[in-house]
Amino acid sequence: MEGKKKIFHSRTVKHGSxxxxxxxxxxxxxxxxxxxxxxxxxxxxxxxxxxxxxxDQTRNILKxxxxxxxxxxxxxxxxxxxxxxxxxxxxxxxxxxxxxIEFIDPDRHPEIAKQYDVKSYGTVVVETAGKKQTITVLNExxxxxxxxKLIQNKKKVxxxxxxxxxxxxxxxxxxxxxMVRRELEKENYKVKTLDLLHTASIPKDASxxxxxxxxxxxxxxxxxxxxxxxxxxGKLVVMLDPFHDGGLKKFLKDYGIGIxxxxxxxxxxxxxxxxYLMPVITKYSTHKITQNFNVATFFPESRSLTKVxxxxxxxxxxxxxxxxxxxxxxxxxxxxKEKNTASFDPNQDQRGPVCLVMMSEISPPNKEKEQKGKNxxxxxxxxxxxxxxxxxxxxxxxxxxxxxxxxxxxxxGNGDFFLNVINYLAQEENLITIQRPxxxxxxxxxxxxxxxxxxxxxxxxxxxxxxxCGLVVFRVRRKQx
Amino acid sequence: xxxxxxxxxxxxxxFFASPTFYVVALIFLVIAGYFYFSAVSYYSIxxxxxxxxxxxxxxxxxxxxxxxxxxxxxxxxxxLICPLLTMRVLAEEKKNNTSELLFTYPLTDSGVLLGKFFxxxxxxxxxxxxxxxxxxxxxxxxxxxxxxVAAGYLGLFLLGAAFVSLGILASSLTENQIIAAVLAFGALxxxxxxxxxxxxxxxxxAGFVSYISIINHFENFAKGxxxxxxxxxxxxxxxxxxxxxxxxxxxxxxxx
Numbered sequence: 001m002e003g004k005k006k007i008f009h010s011r012t013v014k015h016g017s018x019x020x021x022x023x024x025x026x027x028x029x030x031x032x033x034x035x036x037x038x039x040x041x042x043x044x045x046x047x048x049x050x051x052x053x054x055x056d057q058t059r060n061i062l063k064x065x066x067x068x069x070x071x072x073x074x075x076x077x078x079x080x081x082x083x084x085x086x087x088x089x090x091x092x093x094x095x096x097x098x099x100x101i102e103f104i105d106p107d108r109h110p111e112i113a114k115q116y117d118v119k120s121y122g123t124v125v126v127e128t129a130g131k132k133q134t135i136t137v138l139n140e141x142x143x144x145x146x147x148x149k150l151i152q153n154k155k156k157v158x159x160x161x162x163x164x165x166x167x168x169x170x171x172x173x174x175x176x177x178x179m180v181r182r183e184l185e186k187e188n189y190k191v192k193t194l195d196l197l198h199t200a201s202i203p204k205d206a207s208x209x210x211x212x213x214x215x216x217x218x219x220x221x222x223x224x225x226x227x228x229x230x231x232x233x234g235k236l237v238v239m240l241d242p243f244h245d246g247g248l249k250k251f252l253k254d255y256g257i258g259i260x261x262x263x264x265x266x267x268x269x270x271x272x273x274x275x276y277l278m279p280v281i282t283k284y285s286t287h288k289i290t291q292n293f294n295v296a297t298f299f300p301e302s303r304s305l306t307k308v309x310x311x312x313x314x315x316x317x318x319x320x321x322x323x324x325x326x327x328x329x330x331x332x333x334x335x336x337k338e339k340n341t342a343s344f345d346p347n348q349d350q351r352g353p354v355c356l357v358m359m360s361e362i363s364p365p366n367k368e369k370e371q372k373g374k375n376x377x378x379x380x381x382x383x384x385x386x387x388x389x390x391x392x393x394x395x396x397x398x399x400x401x402x403x404x405x406x407x408x409x410x411x412x413g414n415g416d417f418f419l420n421v422i423n424y425l426a427q428e429e430n431l432i433t434i435q436r437p438x439x440x441x442x443x444x445x446x447x448x449x450x451x452x453x454x455x456x457x458x459x460x461x462x463x464x465x466x467x468x469c470g471l472v473v474f475r476v477r478r479k480q481x
Numbered sequence: 482x483x484x485x486x487x488x489x490x491x492x493x494x495x496f497f498a499s500p501t502f503y504v505v506a507l508i509f510l511v512i513a514g515y516f517y518f519s520a521v522s523y524y525s526i527x528x529x530x531x532x533x534x535x536x537x538x539x540x541x542x543x544x545x546x547x548x549x550x551x552x553x554x555x556x557x558x559x560x561l562i563c564p565l566l567t568m569r570v571l572a573e574e575k576k577n578n579t580s581e582l583l584f585t586y587p588l589t590d591s592g593v594l595l596g597k598f599f600x601x602x603x604x605x606x607x608x609x610x611x612x613x614x615x616x617x618x619x620x621x622x623x624x625x626x627x628x629x630v631a632a633g634y635l636g637l638f639l640l641g642a643a644f645v646s647l648g649i650l651a652s653s654l655t656e657n658q659i660i661a662a663v664l665a666f667g668a669l670x671x672x673x674x675x676x677x678x679x680x681x682x683x684x685x686x687a688g689f690v691s692y693i694s695i696i697n698h699f700e701n702f703a704k705g706x707x708x709x710x711x712x713x714x715x716x717x718x719x720x721x722x723x724x725x726x727x728x729x730x731x732x733x734x735x736x737x
Contacts, residue, residue: 015735019728026724030717043701043708046628047544052706087704094708441538443528444521444623454521454622458514458615463507466611470503477498 041094052091055434058144062096065151070100072125073138074118077105081122085138092143120292126150131188136292141434149427156207156426158184159194164246165215167405169193175402177212179409183419189426196222202229207426210237213401217247227251230362233391235425239401242303243333255360256317257397258306264354264399265342266327269298276342277301279323281356287320289359289396289424295413297321302400304329304354314364320357320396321417327352356400357421362393396421484588488596492570496604501565506608509562516554517615520547543625544705548616552633552703555612556640556696559605560673563641564665566605567648568658570597571726575656590730598649598723605641609634629705636702639715643695644669646722653726669695 045053054062071089075082082103089101106113106121116125116134126133126146133146160169160177169181169191181191194202194209196218202209202225209229211218218226230236240246242263249259266279278300284290307317329350330342344351402408409415446454496502524546531538574580583593616630651665652658676694679687691697695718698711 011735015732019732023725023728027721030721034713034717037710037713041708041710043706043710045706046626046632047705048626048629052704439539439542441531441535441541442543442623443531443538443541444525444543445528445532446521446525446622450622451522451525453618454615455518457618458517458612459511462510462514462611462614466503466506466510470500470507473497473503474500 039097041097043094049436049439052087054091054095054140057434058092058140059095061144061148061151062092062099065096065098065147067128067151068098068100069126069128069147069150070102071143072102072104072112072116072127074104074106074113074116074121074123074125076107076121079121085122085124088138088140088143140436144434145427155188155190157190157192157203157205158422158426159192159203159206159209161196161209161211161214162193163195163197164218166212167401172406174405174407176406177404179406179415180404180418183409183415184422187419187423189422196225199225201225202234206234208235208237208422210239210422211246211248212237212239212404213241213244214246214248215244217245219247223247223251227254230255230393230395233364233393235393236395237398237421237425238395239398239404240303241401242301242399252395252397253308254311255362255395256308256311256315257358257360257395258308259303259399260306260329260331260350261333262304262329262331262350263333263336264299264302264304264323264327264356265330265344266323266352268324268326275300279327279354279356281321281323283324284321285319287318287359289320289420290417293413293417293420295416297403297413297417298408298411299356299398299400299403300408301402302356302398304350305356305358305397305399306350307355307358314362316361316363318359318361319355320359322353322355325352327354329354356398358397360395360397362395364392394425396425484586484592485596485599488588488593489600492597492600493603496566496600501569502604505562505565506611509558509608510611512558513555513612514615516558517547517551517612517619520550520554521619543619543623544629547619548625548629548633548705549703551612551616552637553699555609555637556699556703559609559637559641559644560669561666562608563605563644563669564648564651564662566601567645567652567665568662569652570601570649571653571730572656572658572661576658584730584734590727594649594723594727594730598645598719601645601649602638602642605645606638609637609641626705632702632705632707635707636699636711639702639712640695640699643715643718643722646719646726647672650722650726650729653729 045051071092073082073085073089075085086103089099093099093101104112106118106123116123116132118125120136122136122138124135124138124143124146126135126143128150131150133149135142135146160166162168167175167177169177172178184191189207194206206229209226211226226236238246238248238252240248240259243261245259245261252259263277264279265276267276269278269280270276278298279302280296280298282296284293307319311317328344329352330336330344331348332342332345336342403411403414404418409418524541524543527546528538528541531541571580574583584590613634616625619625620627647668648661648665651668652661654664655661672693672695676691676697679691679694682690692714698714701708701711
């Protein structure tokens with residue numbers, strides 16, 4: 001009996017251990033297979049418009065990513081938008097496994113949302129060692145551009161013109177521009193000063209040139225340099241305070257922007273706690289600069305800008321920011337200065353809304369080429385730096401320069417607005433345009449017969465068929481018995 | 482692998498002869514039909530509202546509005562009915578004491594097991610195909626892109642294979658069909674919901690957890706993308722549990 005038990009026991013151990021061993025080996029093989037496949041993904045996109053396939057441009061950029069990149073998407077749980085975002089980010093992840101994707105519900109993790117300065121659902125932050133890019137509208141174009149900006153190592157240079165009494169970027173005083181400098185450097189720019197008298201042309205590495213509130217007039221050679229720069233595709237920001245036109249009146253006029261000797265009076269700003277001389281802007285025109293931007297900006301002591309009707313055909317002028325219709329541009333400076341009062345004079349003064357920020361686009365002589373890419377998508381790429389003659393020159397004019405100085409930079413949306421303008425001007429040339437064919441909607445309107453059939457076929461007819469088959473089988477079986 | 486064909490045929494026969502099949506098919510199709518009906522109705526209502534808002538109407542398309550949610554819904558119903566199909570596969574043989582007979586026939590264990598597995602999977606897929614007429618009718622109402630439908634059914638087939646393999650393992654463990662069904666359902670549900678813990682699992686674990694989740698791999702099929710990683714997941718899943726079943730059947734011999 002003892003012996004029999006022992007034999008039985010040893011048999012169990014032998015078989016048991018071999019069985020366990022087999023299972024372990026088999027599991028190891030399966031894990032191996034999984035790992036191979038995980039590292040060599042391959043897939044087919046069967047959708048009609050290839051919704052889950054990225055364009056060649058995006059794929060090329062993804063290929064060049066060598067460093068770990070984290071994409072943080074701030075979405076509410078279980079919303080349609082989140083599913084869409086998930087689809088897109090999964091597609092990116094498929095092409096570039098290096099990407100790390102995190103979904104964060106800003107309501108559940110307000111601390112993370114605050115850390116990344118997330119203001120709306122659907123904000124996506126792309127982050128890599130110390131650098132980050134934020135996009136508020138998630139699509140292939142924006143995400144690819146954000147990735148591209150991140151992986152670029154070259155810092156873009158922003159030049160501030162000096163020599164005419166402009167507030168200095170190194171001045172920490174209340175009128176200085178040191179805050180602008182600090183914020184631009186945070187955004188990964190290099191900030192330098194530029195003395196136009198000592199250079200024959202604008203440096204090649206200039207992404208944007210800024211003239212912030214000159215007190216003395218620029219000389220003719222300086223203006224000629226600027227003109228050459230803008231005409232060959234340069235990006236220029238001109239900020240002029242009232243009573244100081246910096247000798248740029250004619251220059252601006254040539255680009256479709258008119259200035260007058262006036263100062264903007266806005267009674268609305270009183271509501272916000274400002275003075276009559278600090279017009280407030282709460283509504284912006286639809287332009288890329290002000291996309292999703294809806295914070296009020298204040299422009300202390302500013303002058304009006306007007307559109308010049310007769311310009312060269314290649315110049316396109318856009319109004320970016322306008323005051324409320326209650327504001328006006330006061331021309332009776334004498335009364336204002338002496339009596340400290342102002343009233344609207346319909347004969348002299350320009351009625352509101354008064355334009356405070358204007359932009360002028362100078363198109364290059366010949367148009368950009370459009371290429372038809374793979375998958376039927378139209379892919380368009382702006383020409384690079386070397387082909388300067390084809391770049392679009394851009395000029396943004398502000399009727400004020402104080403709004404971005406150390407005193408007012410942090411006020412409401414002032415700083416963000418200024419940075420938006422710089423970001424827009426500095427990065428336009430690198431942007432990739434990805435146009436996916438716009439999907440046609442397929443609305444479905446059912447007639448009453450159709451909607452009845454939609455109900456009848458799956459819920460009545462097919463189940464009846466199943467019951468019928470069941471009954472037939474049941475009968476046949478009974479007969480067989 | 483001898484024994485695959487006769488076992489397959491015999492299993493199919495016994496499925497179609499049993500009232501369980503018809504009841505399960507009926508319930509499945511009625512519920513699936515209801516989901517289909519509500520998806521199409523919702524789509525139609527939105528289209529009606531969308532006529533006032535052309536921007537919004539652009540987002541309406543049958544793939545996103547009907548096909549994708551419909552396939553996701555079917556996968557949920559499958560979770561409920563699969564254990565009912567697999568519960569009897571091996572448990573019944575044990576209960577009737579026919580399993581010893583079956584495994585002493587000159588048939589290989591793997592042949593028998595695969596025969597039973599594929600028979601159950603075929604039956605499940607036949608039930609799922611009962612939803613096809615409504616999609617065909619839907620195709621006459623609007624234009625749908627059929628490759629997406631094919632991807633959806635392929636996904637359901639693979640998901641079904643995973644469900645069935647786990648169900649058969651559960652069925653091999655016990656002779657009580659109810660216990661087999663409950664075990665299978667519990668295990669499948671666990672594999673389903675484990676992906677939800679992604680949110681609070683650590684960063685290392687999150688990737689693993691979402692990989693293990695049985696439903697995460699189905700989403701690609703439902704949206705019309707066939708990814709080799711998802712296919713391999715289901716195949717490996719099914720193979721592994723069939724292998725375990727085989728080991729368990731084998732152990733019954735030497736455990737005495």
